[in-house]
Amino acid sequence: METGNILDTESIVVPVEENEIAPLSLSTDTNDPEKYIREMKRFYLLAKRQAWKVESLSWGKIPPVPEGKGSGENRARRMEIWRSVVTQQLQADTLASLLSSQLLAAAPDLPGRLYYTTMVQDEGRHAEAWIKLCEEVGGMSEPNPFLIQLGERTMNADTLEEKIWLFQVVFEGLVIDKFRQIAAGAPGTVLAELCNRLTIDDGIHHGAGVSYEQHLFQHTSQRTKRAIARVSKDMWPLFENHLLWRPQARSWASAALQKRDIATLRSYMVREQKLAQKVGLEIEVPQGY
Ligand SMILES: [Fe+2]
Ligand SMILES: [Fe+2]
Numbered sequence: 679m680e681t682g683n684i685l686d687t688e689s690i691v692v693p694v695e696e697n698e699i700a701p702l703s704l705s706t707d708t709n710d711p712e713k714y715i716r717e718m719k720r721f722y723l724l725a726k727r728q729a730w731k732v733e734s735l736s737w738g739k740i741p742p743v744p745e746g747k748g749s750g751e752n753r754a755r756r757m758e759i760w761r762s763v764v765t766q767q768l769q770a771d772t773l774a775s776l777l778s779s780q781l782l783a784a785a786p787d788l789p790g791r792l793y794y795t796t797m798v799q800d801e802g803r804h805a806e807a808w809i810k811l812c813e814e815v816g817g818m819s820e821p822n823p824f825l826i827q828l829g830e831r832t833m834n835a836d837t838l839e840e841k842i843w844l845f846q847v848v849f850e851g852l853v854i855d856k857f858r859q860i861a862a863g864a865p866g867t868v869l870a871e872l873c874n875r876l877t878i879d880d881g882i883h884h885g886a887g888v889s890y891e892q893h894l895f896q897h898t899s900q901r902t903k904r905a906i907a908r909v910s911k912d913m914w915p916l917f918e919n920h921l922l923w924r925p926q927a928r929s930w931a932s933a934a935l936q937k938r939d940i941a942t943l944r945s946y947m948v949r950e951q952k953l954a955q956k957v958g959l960e961i962e963v964p965q966g967y
Contacts, residue, residue, distance in 0.1 A: 714893045718789035721886035725796035728878055732807045735871050742814035742868045761812075761819045762925050763860060764869070768808035769821050770853070773829035774801040777845050784838050785890075793886055800879050807872050814868070824920035831913060839894050840906045844913070846887020847953050850880045852946050891957045907954070907961050914964050918943060943967075 743760035746753040778801045782794035812818055832849075835841040854877055861873040895903070922939050947967045954961040 714889070715789045717889045717893075718793045718886070721882060721889065722789075722793045722796055725793070725800065725879075725882050725886075728882065729796070729799065730803075730875060732803060732810060735807065735868050735875075737810070737814075737868060740866055740868060740871075742811055744864050744867055744869075757815065758819065758925075760864070760869070761815045761817075764808060764811050764815055765819045766822050766825060768805065768812055768818065769825050769829075771801055771804040771808055773825070773832075774845075774850075775805050776829075776833060777801075777841070780833065781838075781841065781845075784841075786838075790890055793890075797883055797886070800883070804876060804879070811868060811872065820925040822920060822923050822925075824916055824923050828913070828916055828920055831909075831916070835909070836905065837902060839891060839898055839902065840909060842887050842891045842894070843906055843910065843957070843959070846883055847891055847957060848910070848950055850884040850887060851953055852949060854880055854884065888953070888956060895958050903959055907959050910950075910954075910959075911962050911964060917946075921946075 743764070744756070746756040775798070778794060778797040782791060782798050785791040785794055828849075832841060832844045835844060857873040857877045857880070861870040861877070864870045864873075921943060922936070924935075944967060947963060951961060951963065
């Protein structure tokens with residue numbers, strides 16, 4: 679959001695160095711600092727109210743994942759698929775734990791930092807639930823190598839704004855639909871219960887990220903915004919690979935799923951464009967979309 683103020687040409691981007699704790703400062707939002715403080719407080723209170731315990735899921739009362747029907751071989755194959763789903767979500771929430779603690783340390787103001795204390799707790803609890811679920815389905819399976827790369831790129835983002843854009847605005851914004859799909863495909867299981875909780879939690883994380891990004895962008899230079907748009911475009915093929923990836927045990931499913939994956943990717947691209955508009959970024963659509 680450009681105000682025409684001369685300050686807007688100066689970047690006050692906070693570098694996110696590993697192990698660096700950003701010095702706290704009072705909000706410098708010249709537009710409406712009160713509104714920003716109220717918004718972050720609202721997300722903080724929402725997160726506190728929604729906080730839940732891993733023990734509250736129906737462990738032992740309902741199946742962890744769908745048990746499946748048919749021959750032993752078919753059932754084993756289905757179980758491999760669910761194990762892979764659980765493994766990748768554990769990977770994602772382990773990364774989210776790292777990223778949210780980086781954001782807690784890097785947030786330059788108290789309202790932002792207070793909000794991130796809730797996110798660190800949420801992401802830790804998510805990882806805890808996935809670890810328990812992983813144990814219930816026979817342990818971790820093959821990790822998604824592209825998810826590891828996506829996580830590394832995001833953790834090493836050049837600026838706080840870039841990190842919030844990638845993690846909270848894009849990834850957390852896009853994952854909500856995925857949780858709904860998983861829950862719909864696994865009715866009456868702990869997996870579905872967990873995904874329904876995560877839909878709410880990540881809705882809060884995403885909303886807070888959009889608000890914080892809009893606030894930070896009031897003082898972000900056009901150059902930094904262009905750099906973020908460039909990184910976002912460059913990372914798209916990696917995002918695509920992460921979505922299309924199948925573990926060795928499931929490679930047989932790739933051809934059958936590809937059509938649906940392409941449709942999903944297209945819808946993600948449309949969503950990403952809308953999110954970019956919302957925070958004031960111009961992201962080029964990669965070729966083929
Ligand atoms: Fe999470
Ligand atoms: Fe999250």
